[in-house]
Amino acid sequence: MKIAKALFLLFLLIFIPFSAQAKIIYVPDDSSTIQGGINGALDGDTVVVARGHYYERINFLGKGILVASNFIFDNDTTTIDSTVIDGDTLVLGVADTGSVVCFVSGEDSASVIQGFTIQYGIGISEDPVPISSGGGIFCDSASPVIRNNIITQNIAHYGAGIRCFSSSPIIEHNRIIKNLGLSGAGIHCRRSSPIISHNTIAENLATNGGAVSCYDMSSPTISRNIITRNFGYTGGGIYCSWSSPTINCNIVTGNSAQDEGGGIFCYWESPAVIINNIIANDSALHGGGIACYESWPSIKNNTIAGNYSFLDGAIYCKNSNRDESFPIIINNIISNTLRGGGIYCEDATYVTISPNDFWNNRGEFYNCPGGIGDTTWGSNINGIPCDSLYNIVRNPLFVDTLNDFHLRKNSPCIDAGDNTFAPVSDLDGNPRIVDGNEDDSAIVDMGAFEF
Numbered sequence: 001m002k003i004a005k006a007l008f009l010l011f012l013l014i015f016i017p018f019s020a021q022a023k024i025i026y027v028p029d030d031s032s033t034i035q036g037g038i039n040g041a042l043d044g045d046t047v048v049v050a051r052g053h054y055y056e057r058i059n060f061l062g063k064g065i066l067v068a069s070n071f072i073f074d075n076d077t078t079t080i081d082s083t084v085i086d087g088d089t090l091v092l093g094v095a096d097t098g099s100v101v102c103f104v105s106g107e108d109s110a111s112v113i114q115g116f117t118i119q120y121g122i123g124i125s126e127d128p129v130p131i132s133s134g135g136g137i138f139c140d141s142a143s144p145v146i147r148n149n150i151i152t153q154n155i156a157h158y159g160a161g162i163r164c165f166s167s168s169p170i171i172e173h174n175r176i177i178k179n180l181g182l183s184g185a186g187i188h189c190r191r192s193s194p195i196i197s198h199n200t201i202a203e204n205l206a207t208n209g210g211a212v213s214c215y216d217m218s219s220p221t222i223s224r225n226i227i228t229r230n231f232g233y234t235g236g237g238i239y240c241s242w243s244s245p246t247i248n249c250n251i252v253t254g255n256s257a258q259d260e261g262g263g264i265f266c267y268w269e270s271p272a273v274i275i276n277n278i279i280a281n282d283s284a285l286h287g288g289g290i291a292c293y294e295s296w297p298s299i300k301n302n303t304i305a306g307n308y309s310f311l312d313g314a315i316y317c318k319n320s321n322r323d324e325s326f327p328i329i330i331n332n333i334i335s336n337t338l339r340g341g342g343i344y345c346e347d348a349t350y351v352t353i354s355p356n357d358f359w360n361n362r363g364e365f366y367n368c369p370g371g372i373g374d375t376t377w378g379s380n381i382n383g384i385p386c387d388s389l390y391n392i393v394r395n396p397l398f399v400d401t402l403n404d405f406h407l408r409k410n411s412p413c414i415d416a417g418d419n420t421f422a423p424v425s426d427l428d429g430n431p432r433i434v435d436g437n438e439d440d441s442a443i444v445d446m447g448a449f450e451f
Helices: 002-015 034-039 077-081
Strands: 024-027 046-049 052-055 066-069 083-086 101-103 112-114 117-119 123-126 131-133 137-140 145-147 150-152 155-158 162-165 170-172 175-177 180-183 187-190 195-197 200-202 205-208 212-215 221-223 226-228 231-234 238-241 246-248 251-253 256-260 264-267 273-275 278-280 283-286 290-293 298-300 303-305 308-318 328-330 333-335 339-346 357-359 398-400 404-407
Touching (some): 024 034, 034 066, 077 083, 123 155, 231 264, 256 264, 256 290
Parallel strands (some): 024 046, 052 083, 066 112, 101 137, 112 145, 117 150, 137 162, 145 170, 150 175, 162 187, 170 195, 175 200, 180 205, 195 221, 212 238, 221 246, 226 251, 238 264, 246 273, 251 278, 256 283, 264 290, 273 298, 278 303, 283 308, 298 328, 303 333, 308 339, 333 357
Antiparallel strands (some): 123 131, 398 404
16 A cells, blocks of 8 residues: 555656645545545645545535545555445535535546545535435536546435536546436436446436436437446436437446336437447337437447337337438347337338348337338348348347347348448447458448447
């Protein structure tokens, strides 16, 4: 431990420009409270908190500082478990400022919180209506870094775990679990563009967006997260309304919604980009995997498998065309829907569906544009029967139908996609558009993985 601390101090001395003033404040040695350490810190300083249970609600006060547990030295996840910032109202009482951690003074990426369990916050009360925001962490016009924390058992109407309002924080490598709210129990975004990456967001419960909600011109980047076992009335995993999230390279599995969008729900003019994801074993009344209502997402190169829809399909589109805007569903594998069809279109929805593989769903197509699914039309470049938009109905030959959605060597999805819409890399980070079937023609594969 002493060696690690010495190395950290050496790093400060060599690499931080304002190193002449930078110092480390130890809690509880130098300050009995975390907030006291923050109060005494200047930009560039570090507040290091020893293992323990701290009943506090802290505010960064606009300072560009690192507030961290000893996890920054020992890289031991048990340090995160045992360094707790607790906003429990039974100990601290009820206050208008009930968020455990506040960034409300223009903080930027120089403000970092790392290595804590953050729990039992009740959020900040917002006028004029009696609602609360940001039970665990509240960001208002601030863009800090939130890294390597456990954010759990917080309650708030908006963003029980984390609330972002007019903010663009970096939220990475956290476990955001078991939070309860009205919208975005894990993370709620309004007019915000956070980077949400490499987190586990699980077992959160909300009316809209169990894991993540995006509202009111938000454009978050949601990438390489595990989003699992969350619940919402709509949008069990991710909910977006009048927003344009990029949802890339996530595992979205085991989520459920009582109404629409077990995995992802796009509502009211939300041109989401949904690409390279595994969307599996999710369930809802409408759209077990993905539902879009009055929205036009781009759904590309996903593997959408084993989902459950009580009434319609793995993908459900309703009232989702306006002027020149409509959903685009390209290069996906939609398979093994346990109840409901592959894709279900309702109320004159126009959808671009080309090319995809639909397999072993309870009926592949419902009310889709003419010719979709008619594989008597001809064959694709690989000689596989397809419709006029090159959709196929063939077993994708996963390595394991339940657990491993990589493609086996003879999969009909290899070199069967459309290069025009291909992403640069796949869910594993491997390059796209390679000659997987060795016929001297490099074509993107369908699904989340390139062979």
